[in-house]
Amino acid sequence: MESLHKLVAIIGPTAVGKTRLGIDIAKRFNGEVISGDSMQIYRGMDIGTAKVTKEEMDGIPHHLIDIRNPEERFSVADFQSLVEEKIAEISSRGKLPIIVGGTGLYIQSVLYEYEFSEAPADxxxxxxxxxxxxxxxxxxxxxxxxxxxxxxxxxxxxxxxxxxxxxxxxxxxxxxxxxxSRNGSKPRQKYQSAVIGLTMDREKLYDRINRRVDQMVSEGLIDEVRDLYEQGLRDCQSIQAIGYKEIYEFLAGETALDAAIVNLKQNTRRYAKRQLTWFRNKMDVEWYDMTVEADHSKIFAEIFKYIEGKLQVKSNT
Missing domain, CATH: 1.10.20.140 (Histone, subunit A)
Structure with missing residues (x-):
């Protein structure tokens, strides 16, 4: 196990607080963050993907953000290959790689030996x-x-x-x-990893999601999507993302704006539920409940202690 690179993965549903935790862990353990979100790779899709801002990064390097144009395809296998390169590169500099994201299949592809089917295209x-x-x-x-x-x-x-x-x-x-077809045998772990899962009372999480969508709209989500729409982008992978397809329906005159926003909130809540189900069924995760806001510093301290023990790494403090 000691020959494997050390890796932290932070998973959980949208709006649960993964971004902040990733940055705090990076500060504490001399780490760098790799985005594990399948849509934050796209340039010009910032608000709708809740992309981390330069201010929020607080000097911590973030990787795999803004690396593709919205019209480009990007597969799980592409992600797997790029992340493995980044993990090796970050580790070679004596830093701790930290994957932060909610796209379950993408994270799983990195953590486990996970062969993609060679079935030919038809x-x-x-x-x-x-x-x-x-x-x-x-x-x-x-x-x-x-x-x-x-x-x-x-x-x-x-x-x-x-x-x-x-x-x-x-x-x-x-x-x-x-x-x-992915892998006939039980998958093998590729890294010495600590997988941190964040969860939250469902009603509170849904309320946070609803408020986040309102904030995205007030920050200019409609204009962001309109820019893509006016570029003529249609039927591409990026536009299928929640937050974009709903506003596209409004811009195409298929629905009213209020209805599009209601659909966006509902689709995001459903996605969060699917994320939680995926992670609970597919991975070995150490879960932490983020429901009580006032206790986040205490929860973070528990997480830091878990990482120290699991990966045998020393903190900066």
Whole structure:
């Protein structure tokens, strides 16, 4: 185990407080942060992805933010490769790498030996499913996946059409569910890791999400999305992100602004629920409840102590 790089991963639902904790851990243990969010990689998508600001970074280096243009595709395998490079680079400088994010599959791909299926792409099959999604809605394609691979359907949101279609490609070409095609054996840990999970009373979390959305709107979310819309960006991976697709519907005249904001809040709450379910079912996590705001310093102290013991690292204080 000692030959493996040491790594901290901070996971949990949106709006629970991961960003602040990541920065505090980096200060305490001479670390650098790697974003584990699948949408913060995109330039020009700052407000809707709750991207950390320069002021919030407080001098702590952050990696894998603003590395792609919104029209570019970015896969889990791309993320896995880039993060592994960053972990090696940060570790080589005597720093502690800290992944902070809520995209479960992305984090899992880094922590565990996780082989991606070599099932070949089938352009005609893909085109057929894309047409079905356009004509009958994303849910129709997702229902097909649920019939063939219920577990994969649970993991994938219907609006993530690209990955739903890929999962259908894999199960139809290999005859095996997505999970088996990833790795037939129990995954092996690639790092000496401390995985910190933050959770919160659901009603309080939902209230924080609602207030965060209101704050995003007041900070200029509509204008941010309008800029992308007016650039002609359509049907690309980035625009499927929560916070963008809802406002796109408003800009396209498909819904009123108030309704778009209500949808955005609802979709974010649902996403937070799925995040918690994913992390609890997929990973070995040390959970901390952030419900009581006044006790955050006490909780952080417990987390620091856990990291010291788990990774055998010394703090700066």
């Amino acid at each position: 352009p005609s099959f893909r085109e057929q499913l894309e047409k079905k999604a356009r004509e009958e809605g994303n849910e129709a394609v997702h229902r097909e996946l649920a019939l063939l691979d219920p577990k994969a359907a649970e993991e994938l949101h219907p609006n993530n059409v690209r990955r739903v279609i890929r999962a259908l490609e894999i199960v139809t070409s290999t005859g095996r569910p997505l999970e088996e």
